[in-house]
Amino acid sequence: MKPLRLTVITAILSLSTSLYAAQDGDKGYEMYNCKDIYFYSTSVYASAKRVHDLNGQTVDGYPTSYISRGFSGTGPHKMIPMTPGIEVYMGGQTCGYFLIVDSQGNPRGMIYRDGQKYENCEAYQDES
Numbered sequence: 001m002k003p004l005r006l007t008v009i010t011a012i013l014s015l016s017t018s019l020y021a022a023q024d025g026d027k028g029y030e031m032y033n034c035k036d037i038y039f040y041s042t043s044v045y046a047s048a049k050r051v052h053d054l055n056g057q058t059v060d061g062y063p064t065s066y067i068s069r070g071f072s073g074t075g076p077h078k079m080i081p082m083t084p085g086i087e088v089y090m091g092g093q094t095c096g097y098f099l100i101v102d103s104q105g106n107p108r109g110m111i112y113r114d115g116q117k118y119e120n121c122e123a124y125q126d127e128s
Helices: 002-025 041-054
Strands: 030-034 037-040 064-066 077-082 097-101 107-114 117-120
Touching (some): 030 041, 030 107, 037 041, 041 077, 041 097, 041 107, 077 107
Antiparallel strands (some): 064 077, 077 097, 107 117
16 A cells, blocks of 8 residues: 555656646746846737737726837837736736737836836846
């Protein structure tokens, strides 16, 4: 009975490790740092594609228009919430991080809410 338990425990640990590694490997590279909260390329590009694919439709009011302050790309720009650890916003509560997307569906930057104002996140990758 003990060898069977050991086999089951080993299988569970192996499965957990491989699932964790797969999630970690799918993140892509760091694109934005918002006050030590990192957003990765896989999530950023999937979210930008979602904004473009919605084609004027919204989910809980997003994406919403954003008056660009120094972001490149053709307007009008839109913003959609980003949540650490969640690949694409599908509705629900937001946590103050937003991806800025141009009219062509390209990510152009990120902002975060700091009290009553928005601040730009640090970009690790050129968005052009």
